[in-house]
Amino acid sequence: MGLTTFLVRRAVTFVPTLLGVLLITYLIAYAVPTDPVRAWVGEKLMNPERLQEIREKYRFDRPWYEQFAFLVSELLSGRLEDPVRQRNVFTELFYRFPITVEVALIGFIFLVLIGIPLGVLAAVKKDSFIDFFVRIFALTGSSLPAFVLYYFLILGFFVYTHTTYLAGIPYPTQTCRDWIGSLPTTYPYVGNFISAIGSVPMFGAAMCGEWFVVADTFKRLYLPGLALGLLNGGFIARIVRNSLLDALGSEYVLFAKARGLKKLRIWRHVLKNAMIPVVTVLGINFGGLLSGAVIAETVFNIPGMGRYMYDSITRLNFPAIIAATFLFAIIYIVTNLVVDILYAAIDPRIRY
Amino acid sequence: MSIVKAVYEALVKVINFYVLVRDKLSPGWSTKNSSRVKEWKLMAYAFSKSKIGVLGGMIVFVVTLLAIIGPLLAWEPYWEYKVVEDPELWYHPPCIPPWCSGYPLLGTDEWGRDIISLSFYGFRISFVISLFVVFLGAPLGILLGLVAGYKGGLIDEVIMRLTDIFIAFPGLILAIAFASVFPQRIRAFLEANTLLRDFLSFIFGLRPNEYAQLAAILSVWVAMVIVWWPGYARIVRGSVLSVREQPFIEAAKLVGLPTRKILIKHVLPNVLSPILVMMTFDLATATLFAAALSFLGLGPQEPVPELGYLISKAGNFFPERTAHIVLYYGTILLVIALGWNLLGDALRDVLDPRTRRSIEFREGG
Numbered sequence: 224m225g226l227t228t229f230l231v232r233r234a235v236t237f238v239p240t241l242l243g244v245l246l247i248t249y250l251i252a253y254a255v256p257t258d259p260v261r262a263w264v265g266e267k268l269m270n271p272e273r274l275q276e277i278r279e280k281y282r283f284d285r286p287w288y289e290q291f292a293f294l295v296s297e298l299l300s301g302r303l304e305d306p307v308r309q310r311n312v313f314t315e316l317f318y319r320f321p322i323t324v325e326v327a328l329i330g331f332i333f334l335v336l337i338g339i340p341l342g343v344l345a346a347v348k349k350d351s352f353i354d355f356f357v358r359i360f361a362l363t364g365s366s367l368p369a370f371v372l373y374y375f376l377i378l379g380f381f382v383y384t385h386t387t388y389l390a391g392i393p394y395p396t397q398t399c400r401d402w403i404g405s406l407p408t409t410y411p412y413v414g415n416f417i418s419a420i421g422s423v424p425m426f427g428a429a430m431c432g433e434w435f436v437v438a439d440t441f442k443r444l445y446l447p448g449l450a451l452g453l454l455n456g457g458f459i460a461r462i463v464r465n466s467l468l469d470a471l472g473s474e475y476v477l478f479a480k481a482r483g484l485k486k487l488r489i490w491r492h493v494l495k496n497a498m499i500p501v502v503t504v505l506g507i508n509f510g511g512l513l514s515g516a517v518i519a520e521t522v523f524n525i526p527g528m529g530r531y532m533y534d535s536i537t538r539l540n541f542p543a544i545i546a547a548t549f550l551f552a553i554i555y556i557v558t559n560l561v562v563d564i565l566y567a568a569i570d571p572r573i574r575y
Numbered sequence: 576m577s578i579v580k581a582v583y584e585a586l587v588k589v590i591n592f593y594v595l596v597r598d599k600l601s602p603g604w605s606t607k608n609s610s611r612v613k614e615w616k617l618m619a620y621a622f623s624k625s626k627i628g629v630l631g632g633m634i635v636f637v638v639t640l641l642a643i644i645g646p647l648l649a650w651e652p653y654w655e656y657k658v659v660e661d662p663e664l665w666y667h668p669p670c671i672p673p674w675c676s677g678y679p680l681l682g683t684d685e686w687g688r689d690i691i692s693l694s695f696y697g698f699r700i701s702f703v704i705s706l707f708v709v710f711l712g713a714p715l716g717i718l719l720g721l722v723a724g725y726k727g728g729l730i731d732e733v734i735m736r737l738t739d740i741f742i743a744f745p746g747l748i749l750a751i752a753f754a755s756v757f758p759q760r761i762r763a764f765l766e767a768n769t770l771l772r773d774f775l776s777f778i779f780g781l782r783p784n785e786y787a788q789l790a791a792i793l794s795v796w797v798a799m800v801i802v803w804w805p806g807y808a809r810i811v812r813g814s815v816l817s818v819r820e821q822p823f824i825e826a827a828k829l830v831g832l833p834t835r836k837i838l839i840k841h842v843l844p845n846v847l848s849p850i851l852v853m854m855t856f857d858l859a860t861a862t863l864f865a866a867a868l869s870f871l872g873l874g875p876q877e878p879v880p881e882l883g884y885l886i887s888k889a890g891n892f893f894p895e896r897t898a899h900i901v902l903y904y905g906t907i908l909l910v911i912a913l914g915w916n917l918l919g920d921a922l923r924d925v926l927d928p929r930t931r932r933s934i935e936f937r938e939g940g
Contacts, residue, residue, distance in 0.1 A: 236736075243740035251752045358627070362920060365856075366912035368863050370870050370886065371905030378894045517751070518867055522890075533871065536751050544752070548744070555743040 226567075230560075237556050242295075244552040245545060249291045252541045259539040263306040277306060281542070294545050305543045307535075312546040315531065320550065321423040322392055323527035326519070327512035328425075329444045333452030334459060334508065339501075341456065342463025349468065357464065361457030369454060373522040376450055387446050389524050393439035394424045399431035447519045455508065462504050463497070470497040495569060502565050510558030514551045579623045582632070586619035621925045628921020634914030642702035645695035646780030651688060653696050653880045654782065658687030666896040681903060685888065686878070690900055694907055697882040699780040700875075701911060704792065705861035708799040713854050715800070716807025721838050721846075723808065724815025734808065741805040750864070753798030754791070754873035761797075762790035781879060788875040795865055795874045803857070810853065814846035821845075848926035855919035859912035866908055882908055 252259075260277050261269070278284060282293045297303040298312075305312045345357040380386050394400070403421035406414035421427040428436035470476070470493045479489045517529035528547065535543035594612055597604040605612065622628050641648075651657075658664045663678075664687030670678035679689040723734035741749075765772045765786040776783040779792060818824065819842070827837045866883030868874050875881050886904050889897035925931055 239736055240739050240743055243736070244743050247740065247744070248752070251749075251756060358920070362627075362913065362916045363909075366859055366863075366909055366916050368866055368883075368886075368905055368908040368912075370867065370883075370890075371901060371908070374890060374893055374901050374905075378898065382894060517871060521871065533751060536755050539755075552743050 226564075229563075233560060233563075241549070241552050241556070244548060245295060246291065248545060248548045249287075249294065249541070252539070252544055253287050253290075259541060262539045281306070294542060297542075298546055298549060303542050303546055305540065305546075307538055307540050307543070312543055315543065316528075316546060316550060317422060319526060319528050319531045322525060323513060323529070324423050325392075325425050325440060326444055326447055326516070326525060326527055327509060329441065329448035330451035330512055331448075331505075331509055333445075333448040334455055335505070337452040337456030338459025339463055342460035342501075343467065345460060345464040346467035346471070354464070357457060357460045361461045364454045364457040367454060369450070370518050370522060372450055372454065373447075373519065376446055377522070380446055387442055391443075392424065392526065393428075393436050393443060395428040395431055395433050395436050399427060399433060402431065403427050444525070447516070447523050447525070450519065451512075451516075459501070459504065459508075463501055466497040466500045467493065470494075498569050499566060502569065503562055506558050506562035506565070510555055513554045513558070578629060582629050583620055583623035586623065587616055590615050590619060617931065618925050621931050622921060625921040625924060627917050628925070631914050631917025631919075631921060634910060635918055638698070638702065638911050638914055641695070642699050645698040649692045649695040651692040653688060653693055654878050655688070656686040656878075657683075658685070661687065666892060668896070669899055681899065684885065684900065688880075690903060693880045693885065694882070694904065696780055696880040697885060697904070698907065698911075700792065700879070700881050701862050701865060701908070703779055704796055704799075704865045705858050705911075707796050708803055708861040708865070709854050709857050712800045712803030713807050713850065713857070716804035716809075717811050717843075717850060719804065720808040720811025721815055721842060724812035725819055725834070725838060725842060731812075735812065738805040738808045741801070742809070744802075749802050750795070750798040750868055751871070751873055753801065754794050754868060757794035757797060758787075758790045761793050762787055765790055765793075785879060788879040791873075791875045792879075792881075795868050798868075799861060799864060803861070806857075807850065807853065810849060811846055814849065815842055818842055818845045852919055852923045852926060855915055855922055859915035859919070862911050862915070863908060 260274055260281075260283065263277065264273060282290045285293075294303065301311070301313055303312045304310065305315055308315060341353075341357050341360070345354045348354060377389070381389060395403075403418050406418040406421070408414070410417075417430075421430050425437055425440045428434070428440075473496070476489060476493060479492060514528060516527075517533050519525070520527045520530040521533070528550070532544070532547045534540075535547065590612065594605050594608075597608075622632075664683045666685060667678050667683040667687070669682045670676065670680060672680075679691065681690045684690060684693065719734050719738070723731045765775075769783075772786050772789065773783050775789055775793070776785060779789065781789065824837065824841060827841050832840075865874065866881070866886070869881045869883030870887045872884075872887065874884055876884070882904050886901055889900040889904070891897075893901060
């Protein structure tokens with residue numbers, strides 16, 4: 224099976240998954256016994272005409288499947304409006320998602336920096352003190368209630384030492400943002416891609432050479448990243464260790480040693496083979512991070528996707544919920560696909 | 576060394592007792608299953624050699640005991656707001672005997688309730704929720720995974736697509752959606768069913784007239800069960816696929832056993848050990864997950880002392896007045912989860928035949 228057929232097959236199986244996710248979201252939302260329109264409008268602007276207008280706009284007088292079809296078609300054509308904030312949901316998502324990307328990236332850096340070296344050390348010095356430490360570190364990390372760790376990190380790094388701050392997100396200057404916004408018109412296609420990358424504040428600032436914004440971003444967001452590294456780093460280290468030990472104990476290593484290969488060459492083979500489970504777990508972890516961490520965003524005061532989803536759900540904001548879920552499902556699908564393709568890139572024995 | 580021996584002997588006693596009961600129920604059971612019993616004793620020995628596992632087992636034992644008798648031990652009812660009588664009790668700091676007296680040891684919360692006494696109720700609630708979630712979510716997933724893996728074809732495809740949909744869904748989000756939607760419905764149901772209400776409030780160690788809060792707890796629980804099963808379905812299906820091709824399944828089919836019996840008696844025992852390990856780990860995850868949901872304000876509210884909710888309230892005055900409260904409740908959650916995780920880590924080694932064989936076995940101990 225070639226890569227194209229594989230991709231086509233994947234795409235076909237993903238369509239029902241995507242629709243299923245949307246449908247289930249909608250049905251859960253539909254089961255709410257209260258009137259969502261009242262929650263959207265709010266007490267101040269409440270009057271019968273306005274309620275009626277919104278009811279008609281979102282097809283609340285029709286059966287549920289027509290409402291659902293309306294929501295999905297509006298979503299796919301990019302016209303869906305967030306009734307609470309009264310603007311296009313995609314405007315809102317394009318504001319929130321880049322921030323989540325930043326948080327996820329910084330968290331991921333910590334995860335890799337803590338997890339992989341510890342795992343390699345534990346595998347090289349098996350059954351030593353460091354191996355035992357990694358085991359305990361992993362178990363404690365997965366047993367810690369995240370929010371308690373966040374509180375004490377804030378106590379240590381913000382209240383006592385002021386090495387970070389907890390308000391706002393650093394953005395590049397207006398001229399820089401204007402320049403990035405103008406890219407698609409000056410360079411068609413390539414410009415679109417570059418401007419999409421530039422919409423992440425950190426990357427945008429880097430493109431304009433505003434390095435102080437990048438530094439500020441790290442200063443603002445390293446604490447949630449560090450927390451993530453402490454919570455999940457041990458788990459990653461354990462996986463690195465186990466897969467490395469599996470690879471080191473295999474027959475091809477024995478054969479390579481018997482042939483008198485240099486240590487460095489042997490390690491290259493071992494690393495390549497041991498990387499597969501590690502890539503899977505890291506990939507899935509990154510996908511999870513991109514859906515936003517509600518608790519971290521609440522405690523660290525970050526206006527990302529998780530917070531947006533939480534606010535939308537508590538205000539029964541169905542259009543926003545549907546749009547955000549759609550984005551989450553796509554992220555899940557894409558990360559899985561990327562992980563599968565990475566397999567083939569790492570291990571030539573795997574072909575699609 | 577003595578601990579190893581004591582743990583091993585205790586486990587062997589439990590196994591012997593079980594064998595005795597089975598033998599009474601169906602005579603001849605012990606001779607028929609002697610090799611299986613021997614295997615169990617081997618597992619018991621391997622387990623007693625694992626320091627981490629014994630520590631985890633002890634923690635789990637103590638936590639279970641505390642969860643059972645906790646609400647009886649609590650010396651202050653959680654619904655009494657003492658701050659009304661004595662304003663000094665509003666977030667009273669810890670009061671350690673030689674320097675201060677007349678106030679609770681670890682201080683009080685915003686309603687003047689003793690923090691330690693309150694935590695006993697929280698213990699019970701967290702423990703029961705995690706048990707409920709895992710012991711309902713796991714069988715559901717196992718059942719679906721068994722059927723999908725064994726039947727194959729269209730049924731497999733449908734079940735696995737469904738599993739995919741639920742996995743593609745971020746767990747916390749689904750749980751939030753449920754927790755915000757369900758309480759009203761369950762509440763009406765509980766209002767009507769006095770018997771169910773009394774039973775549930777007894778299990779959670781709460782007053783029966785707290786049914787609005789019970790509804791919130793139940794909705795957290797329903798939400799978590801829905802998030803929980805897909806993982807099990809996937810793992811079970813994977814292992815069933817390999818077990819299905821074994822000769823003994825073929826033999827069972829030829830003898831003419833019904834599918835239900837083949838699945839339960841021949842397929843399930845062969846896929847059970849990874850599931851047991853996963854369940855142990857998940858008891859830890861479920862405890863933390865439930866606490867996280869209440870932390871976000873989606874679980875029970877006043878006056879129910881759920882640990883996550885108590886922490887989120889204490890967080891409002893963090894760190895000046897409440898650092899010790901957050902630390903204390905956080906440690907309780909950490910200890911519960913750590914107990915399950917340590918136990919699971921040891922069980923993984925013990926239940927895996929490859930690693931178990933490497934642990935030297937002494938007959939009789």
